[in-house]
Amino acid sequence: MEQLSGAQMVIRALRDEGVKHIYGYPGGALLHIYDALFQQEEVQHVLVRHEQAATHMADAYARATGKAGVALVTSGPGATNAITGIATAYMDSIPMVVITGQVMSFLIGEDAFQETDMIGVSRPVVKHSFSVQNPEDIPSIIKKAFHIAESGRPGPVVVDIPKDMTNPTDRFNYEYPKSIKLRSYNPVSRGHSGQIKKAIDMVLDARRPVIYAGGGVIMGDASTELTELAKLLNAPVTNTLMGLGGYPGTDRQFIGMLGMHGSYEANMAMHHADLILAVGARFDDRVTNGVDKFCPTAKIIHVDIDPASISKTIQADVPIVGPAKHVLQEMVGLVKESKKQPVKEAIDSWWQQIEEWRARHGGRYRTDDSDKMKPQQVIEMLSKVTKGDAYVCSDVGQHQMFAAQYYKFNKPNRWINSGGLGTMGFGLPAAMGVKMNFPDEEVVCVTGEGSIQMNIQELSTISQYNIPVKVICLNNQSLGMVRQWQDMNYESRHSQSYMESLPDFVKLAEAYGHVGMKVEKYEDLEAAMTEAFSLKDRMVFMDISVDPFEHVYPMQVPRGSMRDMWLSKTERT
Amino acid sequence: MRHIISVLMENEPGALSRVVGLFSQRNFNIESLTVAPTEDSTLSRLTVTTIGSDRVIEQITKQLNKLIDVVKVVDLTEGDHIERELMMIKLKATGQMRAEIKRTADIFRGQIIDVTPNTYTVQLTGASDKLDAFIQTLGTTNIMEVVRTGVSGLSRGEKVLSL
Secondary structure (H helix, E strand, O other): OEEEEHHHHHHHHHHHOOOOEEEEEOOHHHHHHHHHHHOOOOOEEEEOOOHHHHHHHHHHHHHHHOOOEEEEEOOOHHHHHHHHHHHHHHHOOOOEEEEEEEOOHHHOOOOOOOOOOHHHHHHHHOOEEEEOOOHHHHHHHHHHHHHHHHOOOOOEEEEEEEHHHHOOOOEEEEOOOOOOOEOOEOOOOOOOHHHHHHHHHHHHHOOOEEEEEOHHHHHOOOHHHHHHHHHHHOOOEEEOHHHOOOOOOOOOOEEEEOOOOOOHHHHHHHHHOOEEEEEOOOOOHHHHOOHHHOOOOOEEEEEEOOHHHOOOOOOOOEEEEOOHHHHHHHHHHHHHHOOOOOOHHHHHHHHHHHHHHHHHHOOOOOOOOOOOOOHHHHHHHHHHHOOOOOEEEEOOOHHHHHHHHHOOOOOOOOEEOOOOOOOOOOHHHHHHHHHHHOOOOOEEEEEEOOHHHHOHHHHHHHHHHOOOOEEEEEEOOEOHHHHHHHHHHOOOOOOOOEOOOOOOHHHHHHHOOOEEEEEOOHHHHHHHHHHHHHOOOOOEEEEEEOOOOOOOOOEEOOOOOOOOEEOOOOOEO | OEEEEEEEEEOOOOHHHHHHHHHHHOOOOOOEEEEEEOOOOOEEEEEEEEEOOHHHHHHHHHHHHHOOOEEEEEEHHHOOEEEEEEEEEEEEOOOHHHHHHHHHHHHOOOEEEEEOOOEEEEEEEEOHHHHHHHHHHHOHHHEEEEEEOOOEEEEOOOOOOOO
8 A cells, every 4th residue: 555644645535536636735744745746747736926815716616516626724824814605605505625734733822823723613614614633534534625615515624734634754645535434414315206207286376486596506516407397387487695596597497696686577576476486595594585575475495405495485385305406306296297287377467467467667778878988788798798607706795786687607517606605806716717727718807896806916916827807897986785784774974985005907907918908998808808708828818997877777675575675766666 | 491402322432512513503402411321331412491382392302313412302391200409508507507407308308418617518319390399398488509410311111212
């Protein structure tokens, strides 16, 4: 059997797990591991400029592929810098393995240089964590970390490795386990057939059904099954922010995103539905609005892999614990076999109602109230220029909502955003993580001048590895979403929500060796964007001036029902 | 309503902090907590008493089950169960009180386990409300120190919480 040091085992285990790229930043506690990394070529390391970016890169790789991404950060500040990225992945149930260096085991607890209790600090935002106590355990711990991160409801796993566990002179037998079993962890592999039958019986009786599908459909690779079921039922489908792309965005049966900034027709349909089939969604507060007024006439079927998500905020009438893919497959089979068919006349009149809603407000915004370009126009142009086929990695704020509303995602895993934690600074490293793994695809970072500055240093990493992502910066010279709330709830007192002293982004991009473009007029947008995307091997930063006074609509009225919305600055339902 | 939740978990470093952290993180309440290894030294048994609505208790058991180190969870209060708590209570015992404390301890089936000229230490075992009643009966003026283990419990009859 091969004899390897702890440091070599870390890298070898990653290789044996099929990992191609790891994202990280070296430091004292990791020197042995970085030395082992240097002496092999199979696992490629990407040196970021801040550990937060390493975690977002790993996270976005996972969002695009379904496989766990890997970040490697040192002890102390390296580890704490990774926390935001770990929390981001945790909130969106993204598989990730984060290896953190730790001070030597005999120094733990002595406030040693660059010591942080990473197991303790990360505990609330990890699915699980391991602290290596014996170097021999490294292969099995890494195997367990991947198994836990990727199975069941996915999530980030931290592996904390004290420096002396990686000592190059201590060698151990290395064997990477093929599979691993944990007696205390057995995620469900299928849903309860009786419950699924009961659910389909209710679905086929429904007169006003809505399928409400979330990120579980994306991470559960169940988009095909969802589409097939929806087609069989002729039911309207709404996606959560995390679920966009889970159902084709240009299909007639897609009624848009739901929730706080959901479409008029999606929120209206939810409110009036008599049956909601929720799949891989968690009735988040940004979806339900006031829980006591939520969907008053609907029976609720809730399919989720995590039993704790079911009946957490909204009581389910039929709970089904299981992976979305399996449950939906079984549902499709049942509908096909069933003698009962959807109630045609009821479904037809339901569609008539939905089409009325769609015609009344669907996707409208004003372009005549300002001579500035509208952010929505930019996203629609982006959708056009990239043919709706790009990986769109978003930051957080108004631009995120505009991208979610106006980019039509026809495929899963292409909309990559921090939905749960709402992490500004996510977009650029996320785009980098995707582009490195899909070099032939168009990868876009939709951002604002606020968010982009939270990880702007990564323009340097982009230079080092030549990662030709395209940055679409909707520059409204203010923290748009904060400003919108201040406009609506604080009589436009714009406390700290405008960005003074913005850099010249064109020059900044050029300083890092990239292409910068400034666009101020809508007439110039298409040509500029087409040019940007024609520069296949260059990173392009498009600084696009947009109307600073634009708001995101619809916007649900706080604590109201699903249908209580502002539709514009002056119009309410 | 008060619930007694029993948790069988891996006897691993950090496992207890995950359970305790979960309670504070999700705003669940802990009335008492006991934990010790079982006859199988790789497993720990933890008992937590908590107060909450049915919905909160459901979330507590589900969230506990999600912890990777947790093997099994049962809400003992859902069925017939036995609960015990142990208390040691140090009391000022002078003059007439010496006899009075002895009598009361006997009534509660407590034992005096330490004696000095001025103090008695009484050991008492039972359900939590029995221990409360003992404290109430003696009144707080004589109490010098109280230590309670928190509740331990198990199901009556054949039902067991094991691997």
